[in-house]
Amino acid sequence: QKEVEQDPGPLSVPEGAIVSLNCTYSNSAFQYFMWYRQYSRKGPELLMYTYSSGNKEDGRFTAQVDKSSKYISLFIRDSQPSDSATYLCVPYNFNKFYFGSGTKLNVKP
């Protein structure tokens, strides 16, 4: 079983839609949960992160962690074509980033 499971998509939505990206993880020791965004042929870049359970909002993006069910979500409001990328959920523990396989998002104008 992989440490992090993520639906690979692709997910295609119209501009302005609300997007929900999710993943599950297996290691209950994870405390930090990150979302990285990766554009084609680029390295991943940090979008936001949360500590333990709860919500965190940053502009159009909201990250949500439910440690009891080991479930991580990222919501994107008013999605834009520039949001088209692969989104990777990444629990972090002891100097190791555990990447999911990523969900490819396409926002159509």
Place this chain on the structure above:
Amino acid sequence: GAGVSQSPRYKVAKRGQDVALRCDPISGHVSLFWYQQALGQGPEFLTYFQNEAQLDKSGLPSDRFFAERPEGSVSTLKIQRTQQEDSAVYLCASSSPGQGVTEAFFGQGTRLTVV
């Protein structure tokens, strides 16, 4: 430079050839990571350095893979006797120490194709 720099960007190697991939981290960053990203997959951990010390090499897939960071700055990932299954993007990331988690800044990667 402003970000993590990796070279070469693209490398084609014949099966059995040795390759060396270079990573220039952000100046002053203590931590350095190497990841392997197969097509359509998320990055997989290879190894981690703190300054010149390789603290974790548990992700290196075989003894053909070797990484070093002799002066605590530039790092090189070497793959000996390359195989087709080594074809992937190799990503380097660096971060500075801090409380809890710190952001890792990734380079654009080296795309290795073994033919």
